[in-house]
Amino acid sequence: MNNSPSRFFQFVARLFFALTILLMPFRFRLVLWERPFFPIYSDYTDFLFYASDFSLLFMLTFWAAYLIIEPRKVSVGNKFLWVLLVGLTLSGWLSALGSVDPVITQYHAVRFTGLLFFYLYIVNEVSSVIGVVIPVGLQGLLQAPVALGQSLLQSSLGLQAFGEHVLDPQVLGTSIIPIASGRFLRAYGLTDHPNILGGCLAFVLVILWTTVMTGKSKGRIALAAIAFVFMFPALLLTFSRSAWVGLFVAVGFLLMSTVYLKDWRALKLSFLICAFSLAASLPFLIGHFSVFNQRINSGNVAEDQPMNERAYLLNAGNTLFVEHSAIGVGLGASPLAMKLRFENFRVNFQPPHFIPLLSALETGVVGGIFYFLLSMVPFILFLLRWRKYMLHPPVLGTIALLFAITMVNLFDYYTWMYAPGRLWQWLAWGLYSTALEKAG
Numbered sequence: 001m002n003n004s005p006s007r008f009f010q011f012v013a014r015l016f017f018a019l020t021i022l023l024m025p026f027r028f029r030l031v032l033w034e035r036p037f038f039p040i041y042s043d044y045t046d047f048l049f050y051a052s053d054f055s056l057l058f059m060l061t062f063w064a065a066y067l068i069i070e071p072r073k074v075s076v077g078n079k080f081l082w083v084l085l086v087g088l089t090l091s092g093w094l095s096a097l098g099s100v101d102p103v104i105t106q107y108h109a110v111r112f113t114g115l116l117f118f119y120l121y122i123v124n125e126v127s128s129v130i131g132v133v134i135p136v137g138l139q140g141l142l143q144a145p146v147a148l149g150q151s152l153l154q155s156s157l158g159l160q161a162f163g164e165h166v167l168d169p170q171v172l173g174t175s176i177i178p179i180a181s182g183r184f185l186r187a188y189g190l191t192d193h194p195n196i197l198g199g200c201l202a203f204v205l206v207i208l209w210t211t212v213m214t215g216k217s218k219g220r221i222a223l224a225a226i227a228f229v230f231m232f233p234a235l236l237l238t239f240s241r242s243a244w245v246g247l248f249v250a251v252g253f254l255l256m257s258t259v260y261l262k263d264w265r266a267l268k269l270s271f272l273i274c275a276f277s278l279a280a281s282l283p284f285l286i287g288h289f290s291v292f293n294q295r296i297n298s299g300n301v302a303e304d305q306p307m308n309e310r311a312y313l314l315n316a317g318n319t320l321f322v323e324h325s326a327i328g329v330g331l332g333a334s335p336l337a338m339k340l341r342f343e344n345f346r347v348n349f350q351p352p353h354f355i356p357l358l359s360a361l362e363t364g365v366v367g368g369i370f371y372f373l374l375s376m377v378p379f380i381l382f383l384l385r386w387r388k389y390m391l392h393p394p395v396l397g398t399i400a401l402l403f404a405i406t407m408v409n410l411f412d413y414y415t416w417m418y419a420p421g422r423l424w425q426w427l428a429w430g431l432y433s434t435a436l437e438k439a440g
Contacts, residue, residue: 016059021135028163077123077433091367099330108332122430147187198240210397242411246404317352
């Protein structure tokens with residue numbers, strides 16, 4: 001009976017952890033402090049409190065209460081990852097000393113500290129990737145129908161109370177694909193941008209694929225497969241190329257692992273999922289062929305406006321990094337640094353779409369090194385003992401998830417800058433650390 005309060009707190013913490021996963025992509029938030037720096041997008045400079053922040057705060061509070069009542073040693077997981085995460089967090093705080101906007105840097109440093117505790121919770125309380133399948137699946141199932149509806153209607157669905165943007169493809173600033181017949185709206189779901197939705201769906205699909213390939217329960221495998229087939233068209237309709245590539249690389253890795261292990265049952269399931277996913281997507285691929293063709297662009301990079309904008313931002317970011325390489329322009333402050341540094345800017349003020357550079361730009365060369373090592377160490381650890389880890393499905397699933405996130409990090413910045421992407425990144429590190437510890 002003496003342990004009943006602690007068990008209650010532990011149980012409630014787990015509920016809020018699941019809710020945090022569920023709410024990850026949601027744009028719904030409170031604006032705690034408006035800090036306009038026209039024409040910078042307000043989300044870069046305002047203090048925001050997301051729905052997922054609410055659940056994360058309660059999760060950590062109840063977990064702390066549980067540990068106070070029932071003290072035990074808190075594991076840091078894989079020591080390499082832990083040291084690098086602490087180093088990255090401290091680099092974020094240190095960057096406030098030279099930040100062009102110290103207040104916003106401190107705000108983001110607090111968020112990074114919260115993510116460090118989020119990681120600790122995962123390595124101590126989440127036994128494996130299976131522990132997140134249900135909330136992750138529900139995350140995708142909530143977003144996918146909204147995305148499909150937006151794409152079919154080419155407008156928002158009136159769900160602004162849940163954070164949906166008011167969407168009109170004819171309004172400038174809305175993310176669209178330009179085609180000969182007009183402007184085609186990309187699916188947002190209930191997120192802030194189609195790229196964020198695309199990334200979240202891709203990461204969900206990686207976990208669902210892992211569940212199908214390695215699951216023991218036929219019911220769980222069937223549900224994961226059905227959810228995968230349902231969500232896949234929604235991912236396509238975000239037209240997020242980085243998310244497409246991330247899913248392709250992750251699934252490719254899992255397929256090669258299946259072939260290496262000679263798991264013919266899993267390989268058969270893989271082909272079935274691919275066939276059903278293609279069948280479910282075929283109406284959209286045929287009906288919007290010109291849109292997909294425009295997005296893929298047949299390799300004509302010179303006429304690809306988004307790619308040209310990324311190249312421009314990359315050059316600007318390089319310039320800023322050279323000038324502020326010691327401790328950076330400040331965590332979360334790169335858009336304002338762009339505005340202060342460049343008088344004539346051809347694109348919207350935003351971070352470079354390449355996180356290895358962005359991390360160094362904002363937190364200095366030391367912070368950039370910590371982030372680079374965090375990106376590389378999981379793969380190095382896997383390669384050092386790959387024959388052993390190939391026999392541990394949780395390791396394979398989490399390394400596949402890290403493959404997907406890493407590919408996105410090469411083409412976008414939301415896993416560094418935005419709450420949904422950060423939660424996915426730190427979740428992946430935590431799950432991978434747990435998987436390594438279990439594998440021994």
